[in-house]
Amino acid sequence: MKGFSFKSYLTSNLTISEEEVATLLHQCTIKEFNKGDFLVRENEFCKQVYFVEEGLLRQFFMDESGKEHILQFAPENWFAADRESFYFNQPSKYFIQALEPTKVAIMDDVYIKNLEATMHGFLDFNNRLLHNHIRALQNRIVSLLSETAEKRYLNFIQLYPDVMLRVPLTMIASYLGITPESLSRVRKDLANKPH
Amino acid sequence: MKGFSFKSYLTSNLTISEEEVATLLHQCTIKEFNKGDFLVRENEFCKQVYFVEEGLLRQFFMDESGKEHILQFAPENWFAADRESFYFNQPSKYFIQALEPTKVAIMDDVYIKNLEATMHGFLDFNNRLLHNHIRALQNRIVSLLSETAEKRYLNFIQLYPDVMLRVPLTMIASYLGITPESLSRVRKDLANKPH
DNA sequence: TCTATCACTTGATGTATGTTAAGAAATGGA
DNA sequence: TCCATTTCTTAACATACATCAAGTGATAGA
Numbered sequence: 001m002k003g004f005s006f007k008s009y010l011t012s013n014l015t016i017s018e019e020e021v022a023t024l025l026h027q028c029t030i031k032e033f034n035k036g037d038f039l040v041r042e043n044e045f046c047k048q049v050y051f052v053e054e055g056l057l058r059q060f061f062m063d064e065s066g067k068e069h070i071l072q073f074a075p076e077n078w079f080a081a082d083r084e085s086f087y088f089n090q091p092s093k094y095f096i097q098a099l100e101p102t103k104v105a106i107m108d109d110v111y112i113k114n115l116e117a118t119m120h121g122f123l124d125f126n127n128r129l130l131h132n133h134i135r136a137l138q139n140r141i142v143s144l145l146s147e148t149a150e151k152r153y154l155n156f157i158q159l160y161p162d163v164m165l166r167v168p169l170t171m172i173a174s175y176l177g178i179t180p181e182s183l184s185r186v187r188k189d190l191a192n193k194p195h
Numbered sequence: 196m197k198g199f200s201f202k203s204y205l206t207s208n209l210t211i212s213e214e215e216v217a218t219l220l221h222q223c224t225i226k227e228f229n230k231g232d233f234l235v236r237e238n239e240f241c242k243q244v245y246f247v248e249e250g251l252l253r254q255f256f257m258d259e260s261g262k263e264h265i266l267q268f269a270p271e272n273w274f275a276a277d278r279e280s281f282y283f284n285q286p287s288k289y290f291i292q293a294l295e296p297t298k299v300a301i302m303d304d305v306y307i308k309n310l311e312a313t314m315h316g317f318l319d320f321n322n323r324l325l326h327n328h329i330r331a332l333q334n335r336i337v338s339l340l341s342e343t344a345e346k347r348y349l350n351f352i353q354l355y356p357d358v359m360l361r362v363p364l365t366m367i368a369s370y371l372g373i374t375p376e377s378l379s380r381v382r383k384d385l386a387n388k389p390h
Numbered sequence: 391t392c393t394a395t396c397a398c399t400t401g402a403t404g405t406a407t408g409t410t411a412a413g414a415a416a417t418g419g420a
Numbered sequence: 421t422c423c424a425t426t427t428c429t430t431a432a433c434a435t436a437c438a439t440c441a442a443g444t445g446a447t448a449g450a
Contacts, residue, residue, distance in 0.1 A: 083329050083333075123318050131282040142266075178436095377407055380406095
Protein backbone atom coordinates (compact mmCIF):
# COMPACT_ATOMS: atom_id res chain seq x y z
CA MET A 1 0.00 0.00 0.00
CA LYS A 2 3.07 2.22 -0.13
CA GLY A 3 3.14 4.94 -2.72
CA PHE A 4 -0.60 5.47 -2.96
CA SER A 5 -1.90 9.01 -3.32
CA PHE A 6 -4.57 8.24 -0.78
CA LYS A 7 -1.84 7.77 1.78
CA SER A 8 -0.26 11.15 1.03
CA TYR A 9 -3.68 12.69 1.07
CA LEU A 10 -4.49 11.27 4.47
CA THR A 11 -1.19 12.12 6.11
CA SER A 12 -1.35 15.68 4.90
CA ASN A 13 -5.03 16.19 5.74
CA LEU A 14 -5.56 14.26 8.92
CA THR A 15 -3.69 14.79 12.14
CA ILE A 16 -3.15 11.09 12.74
CA SER A 17 -0.19 8.89 13.45
CA GLU A 18 1.65 6.74 10.93
CA GLU A 19 0.14 3.77 12.70
CA GLU A 20 -3.38 5.02 12.24
CA VAL A 21 -2.75 5.75 8.58
CA ALA A 22 -1.53 2.19 8.18
CA THR A 23 -4.71 0.80 9.76
CA LEU A 24 -6.81 3.05 7.63
CA LEU A 25 -5.13 2.00 4.42
CA HIS A 26 -5.08 -1.64 5.37
CA GLN A 27 -8.86 -1.78 5.63
CA CYS A 28 -9.42 0.12 2.50
CA THR A 29 -10.02 -1.55 -0.86
CA ILE A 30 -8.29 -0.63 -4.09
CA LYS A 31 -10.21 -1.32 -7.26
CA GLU A 32 -9.61 -0.65 -10.93
CA PHE A 33 -12.20 0.23 -13.54
CA ASN A 34 -12.02 0.33 -17.30
CA LYS A 35 -12.99 3.32 -19.34
CA GLY A 36 -16.77 3.43 -19.50
CA ASP A 37 -17.37 1.28 -16.42
CA PHE A 38 -19.99 2.41 -13.96
CA LEU A 39 -19.17 2.64 -10.25
CA VAL A 40 -22.74 3.67 -9.42
CA ARG A 41 -25.88 3.61 -11.52
CA GLU A 42 -29.15 5.45 -11.23
CA ASN A 43 -31.51 3.80 -8.70
CA GLU A 44 -28.69 1.93 -7.00
CA PHE A 45 -27.70 2.68 -3.44
CA CYS A 46 -24.39 4.46 -3.20
CA LYS A 47 -22.77 2.86 -0.18
CA GLN A 48 -19.19 3.81 -0.95
CA VAL A 49 -17.00 6.86 -1.17
CA TYR A 50 -14.33 6.78 -3.86
CA PHE A 51 -10.94 8.41 -3.76
CA VAL A 52 -9.39 8.62 -7.23
CA GLU A 53 -5.82 7.33 -7.27
CA GLU A 54 -5.43 7.43 -11.02
CA GLY A 55 -7.83 8.25 -13.81
CA LEU A 56 -10.98 10.29 -14.01
CA LEU A 57 -14.60 9.88 -12.96
CA ARG A 58 -17.73 11.79 -13.75
CA GLN A 59 -20.97 12.03 -11.82
CA PHE A 60 -24.01 12.72 -13.97
CA PHE A 61 -27.75 12.29 -14.19
CA MET A 62 -30.21 11.78 -17.00
CA ASP A 63 -33.18 14.10 -17.30
CA GLU A 64 -36.66 13.09 -18.43
CA SER A 65 -35.83 13.66 -22.08
CA GLY A 66 -32.77 11.43 -21.82
CA LYS A 67 -30.20 14.19 -21.80
CA GLU A 68 -27.13 13.75 -19.61
CA HIS A 69 -26.03 16.46 -17.21
CA ILE A 70 -22.68 16.30 -15.48
CA LEU A 71 -22.54 17.37 -11.84
CA GLN A 72 -18.91 16.75 -11.18
CA PHE A 73 -15.63 15.52 -12.58
CA ALA A 74 -13.28 13.71 -10.20
CA PRO A 75 -9.67 13.47 -11.34
CA GLU A 76 -6.73 12.28 -9.23
CA ASN A 77 -6.94 13.10 -5.51
CA TRP A 78 -10.63 13.90 -5.64
CA PHE A 79 -13.47 12.15 -3.92
CA ALA A 80 -16.63 11.01 -5.60
CA ALA A 81 -19.85 9.70 -4.09
CA ASP A 82 -23.52 10.50 -4.01
CA ARG A 83 -23.65 11.96 -0.54
CA GLU A 84 -27.41 12.10 -0.69
CA SER A 85 -27.83 8.42 -1.39
CA PHE A 86 -25.03 7.51 1.00
CA TYR A 87 -26.23 9.44 3.99
CA PHE A 88 -30.00 9.21 3.60
CA ASN A 89 -29.88 5.66 2.37
CA GLN A 90 -31.86 6.42 -0.75
CA PRO A 91 -31.53 5.14 -4.31
CA SER A 92 -29.23 7.43 -6.23
CA LYS A 93 -30.36 9.76 -8.98
CA TYR A 94 -26.87 9.72 -10.40
CA PHE A 95 -24.41 7.65 -12.34
CA ILE A 96 -20.73 7.60 -11.49
CA GLN A 97 -18.62 6.47 -14.42
CA ALA A 98 -14.93 6.09 -15.28
CA LEU A 99 -13.92 8.28 -18.21
CA GLU A 100 -10.45 6.73 -18.28
CA PRO A 101 -8.98 3.54 -16.86
CA THR A 102 -9.31 4.49 -13.21
CA LYS A 103 -7.92 3.21 -9.95
CA VAL A 104 -9.87 4.14 -6.82
CA ALA A 105 -9.51 3.66 -3.08
CA ILE A 106 -12.88 2.61 -1.72
CA MET A 107 -14.28 3.44 1.69
CA ASP A 108 -17.57 1.70 2.26
CA ASP A 109 -20.18 2.59 4.85
CA VAL A 110 -19.08 -0.04 7.35
CA TYR A 111 -15.50 1.10 7.03
CA ILE A 112 -16.50 4.72 7.55
CA LYS A 113 -18.79 4.00 10.51
CA ASN A 114 -15.94 2.11 12.03
CA LEU A 115 -13.51 4.95 11.59
CA GLU A 116 -15.96 7.48 12.95
CA ALA A 117 -16.32 5.42 16.10
CA THR A 118 -12.69 4.55 16.64
CA MET A 119 -10.46 7.09 15.05
CA HIS A 120 -10.24 10.44 16.69
CA GLY A 121 -10.16 13.12 14.04
CA PHE A 122 -12.02 11.18 11.39
CA LEU A 123 -15.25 13.09 11.95
CA ASP A 124 -13.30 16.31 11.49
CA PHE A 125 -11.79 14.93 8.34
CA ASN A 126 -15.16 14.00 6.91
CA ASN A 127 -16.46 17.37 8.00
CA ARG A 128 -13.78 19.00 5.92
CA LEU A 129 -14.79 16.94 2.90
CA LEU A 130 -18.42 17.93 3.36
CA HIS A 131 -17.54 21.60 3.59
CA ASN A 132 -15.41 21.41 0.48
CA HIS A 133 -18.33 19.83 -1.26
CA ILE A 134 -20.73 22.50 -0.05
CA ARG A 135 -18.38 25.22 -1.22
CA ALA A 136 -18.14 23.71 -4.68
CA LEU A 137 -21.90 23.28 -4.94
CA GLN A 138 -22.60 26.85 -3.82
CA ASN A 139 -20.14 28.26 -6.31
CA ARG A 140 -21.75 26.21 -9.04
CA ILE A 141 -25.18 27.64 -8.21
CA VAL A 142 -23.81 31.18 -8.10
CA SER A 143 -22.27 30.60 -11.50
CA LEU A 144 -25.44 29.13 -13.01
CA LEU A 145 -27.59 31.94 -11.63
CA SER A 146 -25.44 34.88 -12.58
CA GLU A 147 -23.05 34.08 -15.40
CA THR A 148 -23.30 33.65 -19.15
CA ALA A 149 -22.19 30.44 -20.83
CA GLU A 150 -19.00 32.16 -21.97
CA LYS A 151 -18.08 33.25 -18.47
CA ARG A 152 -18.84 29.81 -17.09
CA TYR A 153 -16.61 28.27 -19.73
CA LEU A 154 -13.73 30.61 -18.89
CA ASN A 155 -14.19 29.80 -15.21
CA PHE A 156 -14.12 26.12 -15.97
CA ILE A 157 -10.87 26.34 -17.91
CA GLN A 158 -9.25 28.21 -15.09
CA LEU A 159 -10.60 25.97 -12.35
CA TYR A 160 -10.08 22.60 -14.03
CA PRO A 161 -7.40 23.03 -16.71
CA ASP A 162 -6.42 19.36 -16.40
CA VAL A 163 -9.96 18.08 -16.88
CA MET A 164 -10.32 20.40 -19.85
CA LEU A 165 -7.56 18.50 -21.63
CA ARG A 166 -8.84 15.05 -20.78
CA VAL A 167 -12.51 15.01 -21.68
CA PRO A 168 -14.39 15.72 -24.93
CA LEU A 169 -15.97 19.14 -25.27
CA THR A 170 -19.39 17.50 -25.28
CA MET A 171 -18.90 16.73 -21.61
CA ILE A 172 -17.64 20.19 -20.76
CA ALA A 173 -20.79 21.51 -22.41
CA SER A 174 -22.88 19.11 -20.35
CA TYR A 175 -21.18 20.35 -17.17
CA LEU A 176 -21.72 23.97 -18.16
CA GLY A 177 -25.39 23.40 -18.89
CA ILE A 178 -25.28 24.15 -22.62
CA THR A 179 -25.28 22.10 -25.84
CA PRO A 180 -22.05 21.06 -27.58
CA GLU A 181 -23.04 23.30 -30.50
CA SER A 182 -23.31 26.31 -28.22
CA LEU A 183 -19.97 25.57 -26.63
CA SER A 184 -18.42 25.34 -30.08
CA ARG A 185 -19.76 28.80 -30.88
CA VAL A 186 -18.63 30.22 -27.55
CA ARG A 187 -15.14 28.98 -28.31
CA LYS A 188 -15.24 30.43 -31.81
CA ASP A 189 -16.28 33.83 -30.45
CA LEU A 190 -13.48 33.74 -27.88
CA ALA A 191 -10.94 32.85 -30.58
CA ASN A 192 -12.06 35.82 -32.67
CA LYS A 193 -11.89 38.18 -29.75
CA PRO A 194 -9.04 40.53 -28.92
CA HIS A 195 -7.45 38.70 -25.95
CA MET B 196 -36.55 29.49 27.22
CA LYS B 197 -39.62 27.28 27.35
CA GLY B 198 -41.79 27.13 24.30
CA PHE B 199 -39.09 27.84 21.75
CA SER B 200 -39.15 26.00 18.46
CA PHE B 201 -35.43 25.47 18.72
CA LYS B 202 -36.08 23.36 21.79
CA SER B 203 -38.60 21.16 20.00
CA TYR B 204 -36.26 20.94 17.07
CA LEU B 205 -33.38 19.79 19.24
CA THR B 206 -35.31 17.26 21.26
CA SER B 207 -36.77 15.68 18.17
CA ASN B 208 -33.51 15.71 16.19
CA LEU B 209 -30.84 14.98 18.75
CA THR B 210 -30.70 11.96 20.98
CA ILE B 211 -29.87 13.96 24.08
CA SER B 212 -31.25 14.23 27.57
CA GLU B 213 -33.55 16.97 28.83
CA GLU B 214 -30.63 18.18 30.88
CA GLU B 215 -28.40 18.53 27.84
CA VAL B 216 -31.09 20.35 25.95
CA ALA B 217 -31.38 22.76 28.83
CA THR B 218 -27.63 23.45 28.78
CA LEU B 219 -27.72 23.88 25.06
CA LEU B 220 -30.55 26.36 25.16
CA HIS B 221 -29.13 28.20 28.10
CA GLN B 222 -25.93 29.07 26.24
CA CYS B 223 -27.70 30.05 23.11
CA THR B 224 -28.64 33.63 22.32
CA ILE B 225 -32.03 34.75 21.08
CA LYS B 226 -32.10 37.87 18.96
CA GLU B 227 -34.77 39.77 17.07
CA PHE B 228 -34.39 41.57 13.79
CA ASN B 229 -36.63 44.02 12.01
CA LYS B 230 -37.76 43.58 8.45
CA GLY B 231 -34.89 44.59 6.22
CA ASP B 232 -32.15 44.13 8.82
CA PHE B 233 -28.99 42.35 7.76
CA LEU B 234 -27.65 39.46 9.85
CA VAL B 235 -24.64 39.10 7.58
CA ARG B 236 -23.29 41.37 4.87
CA GLU B 237 -21.00 40.74 1.95
CA ASN B 238 -17.32 40.73 2.98
CA GLU B 239 -18.14 40.15 6.63
CA PHE B 240 -17.14 36.97 8.40
CA CYS B 241 -20.09 34.75 9.13
CA LYS B 242 -19.28 33.38 12.57
CA GLN B 243 -22.79 32.36 13.55
CA VAL B 244 -25.42 29.84 12.59
CA TYR B 245 -29.01 31.04 12.81
CA PHE B 246 -32.06 28.99 13.63
CA VAL B 247 -35.25 30.79 12.68
CA GLU B 248 -37.79 30.81 15.53
CA GLU B 249 -40.20 33.19 13.84
CA GLY B 250 -40.04 35.12 10.63
CA LEU B 251 -38.17 34.65 7.39
CA LEU B 252 -34.61 35.15 6.17
CA ARG B 253 -33.06 35.16 2.75
CA GLN B 254 -29.48 34.51 1.73
CA PHE B 255 -28.44 36.26 -1.48
CA PHE B 256 -25.48 37.67 -3.36
CA MET B 257 -24.99 40.57 -5.74
CA ASP B 258 -23.39 39.93 -9.09
CA GLU B 259 -21.00 42.27 -10.90
CA SER B 260 -23.83 44.14 -12.57
CA GLY B 261 -25.54 44.72 -9.24
CA LYS B 262 -28.27 42.15 -9.66
CA GLU B 263 -29.37 40.19 -6.61
CA HIS B 264 -29.59 36.40 -6.68
CA ILE B 265 -31.24 34.49 -3.89
CA LEU B 266 -29.62 31.25 -2.79
CA GLN B 267 -31.96 30.29 -0.03
CA PHE B 268 -35.01 31.26 1.95
CA ALA B 269 -35.10 30.30 5.62
CA PRO B 270 -38.54 30.32 7.24
CA GLU B 271 -39.40 28.97 10.71
CA ASN B 272 -37.40 25.92 11.83
CA TRP B 273 -34.74 26.40 9.17
CA PHE B 274 -31.09 27.16 9.62
CA ALA B 275 -29.23 29.90 7.82
CA ALA B 276 -25.50 30.59 7.65
CA ASP B 277 -22.77 30.92 5.11
CA ARG B 278 -21.12 27.59 5.73
CA GLU B 279 -18.25 28.54 3.46
CA SER B 280 -17.38 31.66 5.40
CA PHE B 281 -18.04 29.95 8.71
CA TYR B 282 -15.92 26.89 8.17
CA PHE B 283 -13.10 28.26 6.05
CA ASN B 284 -12.96 31.52 7.95
CA GLN B 285 -13.30 33.63 4.83
CA PRO B 286 -15.21 36.84 4.18
CA SER B 287 -18.69 35.99 2.96
CA LYS B 288 -19.89 36.54 -0.59
CA TYR B 289 -23.44 36.66 0.70
CA PHE B 290 -25.93 38.76 2.54
CA ILE B 291 -28.37 37.29 5.02
CA GLN B 292 -31.38 39.51 5.55
CA ALA B 293 -34.67 39.41 7.43
CA LEU B 294 -37.65 39.63 5.10
CA GLU B 295 -40.04 39.87 8.05
CA PRO B 296 -39.62 40.73 11.71
CA THR B 297 -37.57 37.69 12.65
CA LYS B 298 -36.54 35.99 15.85
CA VAL B 299 -33.51 33.72 15.66
CA ALA B 300 -31.59 31.43 17.97
CA ILE B 301 -27.91 32.09 17.47
CA MET B 302 -25.14 29.55 17.79
CA ASP B 303 -21.77 31.19 17.41
CA ASP B 304 -18.49 29.46 16.62
CA VAL B 305 -17.32 29.30 20.23
CA TYR B 306 -20.64 27.82 21.27
CA ILE B 307 -20.48 25.24 18.51
CA LYS B 308 -16.84 24.30 19.15
CA ASN B 309 -17.79 23.85 22.76
CA LEU B 310 -20.70 21.57 21.95
CA GLU B 311 -18.64 19.53 19.53
CA ALA B 312 -16.10 18.89 22.24
CA THR B 313 -18.46 18.22 25.13
CA MET B 314 -21.77 16.97 23.85
CA HIS B 315 -21.86 13.50 22.46
CA GLY B 316 -24.09 13.44 19.42
CA PHE B 317 -23.57 17.04 18.44
CA LEU B 318 -21.20 16.17 15.61
CA ASP B 319 -23.80 13.77 14.28
CA PHE B 320 -26.39 16.49 14.52
CA ASN B 321 -24.25 18.95 12.61
CA ASN B 322 -23.49 16.23 10.11
CA ARG B 323 -27.18 15.85 9.49
CA LEU B 324 -27.51 19.57 8.88
CA LEU B 325 -24.64 19.51 6.43
CA HIS B 326 -26.14 16.61 4.50
CA ASN B 327 -29.50 18.31 4.33
CA HIS B 328 -27.75 21.32 2.95
CA ILE B 329 -25.85 19.26 0.38
CA ARG B 330 -29.05 17.59 -0.73
CA ALA B 331 -30.77 20.92 -1.23
CA LEU B 332 -27.83 22.35 -3.15
CA GLN B 333 -27.55 19.32 -5.42
CA ASN B 334 -31.24 19.41 -6.21
CA ARG B 335 -30.95 23.06 -7.04
CA ILE B 336 -28.13 22.40 -9.50
CA VAL B 337 -30.05 19.55 -11.10
CA SER B 338 -33.01 21.85 -11.48
CA LEU B 339 -30.97 24.71 -12.97
CA LEU B 340 -29.23 22.39 -15.41
CA SER B 341 -32.18 20.43 -16.67
CA GLU B 342 -35.44 22.27 -16.14
CA THR B 343 -37.23 25.18 -17.78
CA ALA B 344 -38.21 28.24 -15.79
CA GLU B 345 -41.81 27.02 -15.74
CA LYS B 346 -40.87 23.66 -14.28
CA ARG B 347 -38.63 25.30 -11.69
CA TYR B 348 -41.48 27.57 -10.70
CA LEU B 349 -43.88 24.67 -10.28
CA ASN B 350 -41.27 22.85 -8.21
CA PHE B 351 -40.81 25.87 -6.04
CA ILE B 352 -44.50 26.22 -5.31
CA GLN B 353 -44.71 22.60 -4.34
CA LEU B 354 -41.54 22.63 -2.25
CA TYR B 355 -42.03 25.95 -0.48
CA PRO B 356 -45.75 26.80 -0.56
CA ASP B 357 -45.42 28.86 2.61
CA VAL B 358 -42.54 30.97 1.29
CA MET B 359 -44.50 31.47 -1.92
CA LEU B 360 -47.19 33.28 0.05
CA ARG B 361 -44.82 35.40 2.09
CA VAL B 362 -42.39 36.97 -0.36
CA PRO B 363 -42.90 39.14 -3.45
CA LEU B 364 -42.69 37.42 -6.81
CA THR B 365 -39.58 39.44 -7.61
CA MET B 366 -37.75 37.36 -5.03
CA ILE B 367 -39.15 34.10 -6.29
CA ALA B 368 -37.89 35.11 -9.73
CA SER B 369 -34.49 35.89 -8.27
CA TYR B 370 -34.39 32.46 -6.63
CA LEU B 371 -35.43 30.77 -9.87
CA GLY B 372 -32.79 32.59 -11.87
CA ILE B 373 -35.14 34.58 -14.10
CA THR B 374 -36.41 38.17 -14.26
CA PRO B 375 -39.67 39.24 -12.60
CA GLU B 376 -41.08 39.91 -16.09
CA SER B 377 -40.33 36.37 -17.18
CA LEU B 378 -41.93 34.95 -14.06
CA SER B 379 -44.99 37.03 -14.76
CA ARG B 380 -45.20 35.51 -18.24
CA VAL B 381 -44.65 32.00 -16.92
CA ARG B 382 -47.56 32.52 -14.53
CA LYS B 383 -49.75 33.89 -17.26
CA ASP B 384 -49.04 30.90 -19.48
CA LEU B 385 -49.82 28.53 -16.64
CA ALA B 386 -53.10 30.32 -15.94
CA ASN B 387 -54.11 29.96 -19.59
CA LYS B 388 -53.22 26.31 -19.67
CA PRO B 389 -55.67 23.43 -19.28
CA HIS B 390 -53.73 22.54 -16.05
C1' DT C 391 -6.13 -0.57 -44.68
C1' DC C 392 -10.92 0.18 -44.48
C1' DT C 393 -14.90 1.46 -42.31
C1' DA C 394 -17.89 2.85 -38.52
C1' DT C 395 -18.13 5.77 -34.93
C1' DC C 396 -17.16 9.78 -32.42
C1' DA C 397 -15.86 14.65 -31.92
C1' DC C 398 -16.30 18.97 -33.51
C1' DT C 399 -17.90 22.69 -36.42
C1' DT C 400 -21.05 25.49 -39.11
C1' DG C 401 -25.40 27.39 -40.85
C1' DA C 402 -30.40 28.19 -40.75
C1' DT C 403 -33.98 28.68 -37.92
C1' DG C 404 -36.77 28.47 -33.55
C1' DT C 405 -37.65 29.51 -28.69
C1' DA C 406 -36.99 30.97 -24.02
C1' DT C 407 -35.74 34.49 -21.59
C1' DG C 408 -33.81 39.34 -21.08
C1' DT C 409 -34.39 44.40 -21.72
C1' DT C 410 -36.75 48.56 -21.91
C1' DA C 411 -40.68 51.11 -21.11
C1' DA C 412 -45.07 51.97 -19.44
C1' DG C 413 -48.98 51.64 -16.68
C1' DA C 414 -52.20 49.46 -13.27
C1' DA C 415 -52.86 47.60 -8.77
C1' DA C 416 -51.59 47.06 -4.13
C1' DT C 417 -49.30 48.71 0.02
C1' DG C 418 -47.66 51.58 3.62
C1' DG C 419 -46.43 55.96 5.74
C1' DA C 420 -47.50 60.62 6.89
C1' DT D 421 -57.18 60.08 3.59
C1' DC D 422 -53.68 60.84 0.28
C1' DC D 423 -49.39 60.31 -1.76
C1' DA D 424 -45.20 57.70 -2.66
C1' DT D 425 -43.38 53.50 -3.22
C1' DT D 426 -43.45 48.86 -4.29
C1' DT D 427 -45.34 45.07 -6.83
C1' DC D 428 -47.03 43.08 -10.74
C1' DT D 429 -48.33 42.94 -15.50
C1' DT D 430 -48.03 43.74 -20.41
C1' DA D 431 -46.02 44.81 -24.91
C1' DA D 432 -42.30 45.43 -28.35
C1' DC D 433 -38.04 44.27 -29.31
C1' DA D 434 -33.28 42.10 -28.51
C1' DT D 435 -30.32 38.31 -27.38
C1' DA D 436 -28.55 33.93 -25.81
C1' DC D 437 -28.96 29.57 -26.47
C1' DA D 438 -31.37 25.28 -28.48
C1' DT D 439 -32.61 22.50 -32.32
C1' DC D 440 -32.08 20.39 -36.67
C1' DA D 441 -29.31 19.17 -40.35
C1' DA D 442 -25.16 18.57 -42.70
C1' DG D 443 -20.36 17.97 -43.31
C1' DT D 444 -15.34 17.42 -42.03
C1' DG D 445 -11.72 15.35 -39.43
C1' DA D 446 -10.04 12.25 -36.14
C1' DT D 447 -10.02 7.67 -33.90
C1' DA D 448 -10.34 2.99 -33.14
C1' DG D 449 -11.77 -1.71 -34.27
C1' DA D 450 -11.87 -5.32 -37.58
